[in-house]
Amino acid sequence: MAARFVTRFAPSPTGRLHRGHAFSALCAHEAARAAGGRFLLRIEDIDATRCRSEYEAGIYEDLAWLGLSWEQPVRRQSEHLADYRAALEALAREGLVYRCFRTRKEILAExxxxxxxxxxxxxxxxxxxxxxxxxxxxxxxxxxxxxLSAAEVRLGGFGGLTFVEEGEGPRGETGTVQASPELGGDVVLARKDVGVAYHLAVVVDDALQGITHVIRGQDLFEAAHVQRLLQALLGLPTPVYRHHRLLTGPDGKRYAKRDKAETLAEIRARGVTAAELRRELSFD
Structure with a gap:
């Protein structure tokens, strides 16, 4: 019998984890514990140009230090490319994808x-x-x-696409939300330098892993719209979404790798204990 509550934390090994990652991982882990459900760790390492093995090792180290536990084996996206290719081929057979030769610069100009x-x-x-x-x-x-044009024809419009939001989107969206995949345009699902792209990989992974609840930051709320569309096109189940607030630093900016936010490894090196950080993040 399938578990009633299955969630996951799915970081990309493109840098060391920071407070924002810790908060998101704890949100998912504690939600699974409270529900008597399952917590999975997934390594989203499809971008071979940016992912590094030392960062993946750091993810395991940081989460264990925080006191989290997860099921084994860990799903690593780089080991399941055939799953994503099969999904892309299924969309291609129905004429739902097309080859785009325009560069990012050309698209931004248009x-x-x-x-x-x-x-x-x-x-x-x-x-x-x-x-x-x-x-x-x-x-x-x-x-x-x-x-999107072909998808709209296939589904007879997007009016029937909804998802349940148990948390809150950046503009207060909650409850049953009408999906608006047109906001994202014709998103990239695969390209030569990275292979499969995020949106396609994540919906395939969530379905194969039986994820019932997607718990993640509000910065990914807009992604739910196109992911809901892909679920409908591929005949995949739709999980419940629970987007949480984003942590911000003293400067009011959210913690981000690109801004060189203090990492959990650096926090640990300062002598801060995991218990102290958990209390700081309101996880006593």
């Missing part, structure tokens, strides 16, 4: 000239067959993008 400015998400479509064949023969790089 978005900037759109009627609603830079906030309007990119929408495109496949090239004429002869031009696509020519560019493929020339070895030009491309990304596989989800076709």
């Amino acid at each position: 978005i900037g000239h759109a009627p609603h400015g830079a906030m309007e998400a990119f929408r495109g479509g496949p090239l004429p067959p002869d031009e696509e064949a020519r560019r493929l023969a020339a070895g030009e790089a491309f990304a596989w993008r989800l076709s």
Whole structure:
């Protein structure tokens, strides 16, 4: 019998964990414990250009120091690329994805000239067959993008797409939320340098691992809209979402790797104990 409550913490090994990661991991771990459910750790290491084995080792070290435990074996995305390829091929067979040869610079320029400015998400479509064949023969790089137009036809519109939010989105969204995948445009699902992209990998993983509750930060709330669409297109179950607040530092900015936020390893080196950090994060 499947567990009634299964959640996960899914970091990318692109740097050491910081307070924000600790808060998110504790939110998921303690929710599973309170529900008598299961807590899984997943390593999202599909971006081989940025992920490092030493950072993955650091994730295990930091979470163990915090007092967390998780099931074994840990799912590492880099070991399951065939699962993501199969999902992409299923979408391709139904004409729901297309090859996009435009560079990021070209797409940003096009978005900037759109009627609603830079906030309007990119929408495109496949090239004429002869031009696509020519560019493929020339070895030009491309990304596989989800076709919102084709998806809308396939589903008869997006009006029936909803998800349950037990936490709160950045604008107070809670309860039954109407999914609006058009906000993200034709998102990239795979590309040459990274392989499969985040949105496709995460919905496949959540389904294969039987995740019933996705507990994560509000910075990923918008991702739920396109992920709900992918679940519908691939016939996958939709988990309950529980987005939590983002921790901010003394400067009011949220903790982030790119801003060189103090890492858990650095906090530990200062002599702070795991119990002290847990109390600071309101997990006594």
